[in-house]
Amino acid sequence: MDPPQAWGRPDLNDLRKEYREYSQRSLDKCFSYLNFYVGLLAALLAATLTGLLQAQPGDPRALLLLTGPAAALVLARLGYQTFYVFYRRYVESWVTEINLQAMLGTEHAGERDSIGRPTVQSQSGGWIARGERTEVKKAIRSAANAESLVDELTRLGVTRHYAKRTFLVFVVIAVLLATVSVVIVSS
Numbered sequence: 779m780d781p782p783q784a785w786g787r788p789d790l791n792d793l794r795k796e797y798r799e800y801s802q803r804s805l806d807k808c809f810s811y812l813n814f815y816v817g818l819l820a821a822l823l824a825a826t827l828t829g830l831l832q833a834q835p836g837d838p839r840a841l842l843l844l845t846g847p848a849a850a851l852v853l854a855r856l857g858y859q860t861f862y863v864f865y866r867r868y869v870e871s872w873v874t875e876i877n878l879q880a881m882l883g884t885e886h887a888g889e890r891d892s893i894g895r896p897t898v899q900s901q902s903g904g905w906i907a908r909g910e911r912t913e914v915k916k917a918i919r920s921a922a923n924a925e926s927l928v929d930e931l932t933r934l935g936v937t938r939h940y941a942k943r944t945f946l947v948f949v950v951i952a953v954l955l956a957t958v959s960v961v962i963v964s965s
Contacts, residue, residue: 794878801871807864812941815857819948822850826955835965843959847952853953854945860939869931873924911936922931 785793826846868905910918913934921927932938
């Protein structure tokens with residue numbers, strides 16, 4: 779494959795658009811899976827709680843309710859891993875997109891003589907507002923290569939951290955419900 783610098787500007791611009799679309803699709807998948815697993819886990823744990831509220835002390839059937847928290851633990855892990863795959867794909871395509879923007883000279887689009895000035899300029903002097911966190915800007919400046927940048931941005935990702943916390947909350951709830959099930963049976 780020819781290096782991108784050997785390609786024409788229209789080809790690079792088409793590629794940039796493709797990566798932008800792929801980036802958005804990956805992010806959409808991230809949130810679709812996150813919503814799916816959060817809904818599934820909430821329903822599963824709500825059903826377990828409903829069963830526990832109807833269980834009588836010493837009822838051995840309450841042990842069957844342990845399947846709810848067990849399934850929640852497995853699904854929380856699987857949900858986070860699935861989310862992580864699409865989050866990483868999003869970061870990879872985003873890094874590729876900013877590389878293509880830099881190669882095309884469009885990463886900080888400025889004004890042209892024939893176009894009016896923006897009402898409020900961005901920090902770069904252009905018209906596109908880009909709100910990157912300080913850690914992200916620092917990672918971009920200090921990255922040795924695109925792959926190390928993807929690794930660092932994936933590690934720094936706030937969305938990933940929030941998803942992880944969400945799934946951990948379900949794990950904690952599942953453990954609590956499992957404990958209650960055991961207490962009910964042993965009473």
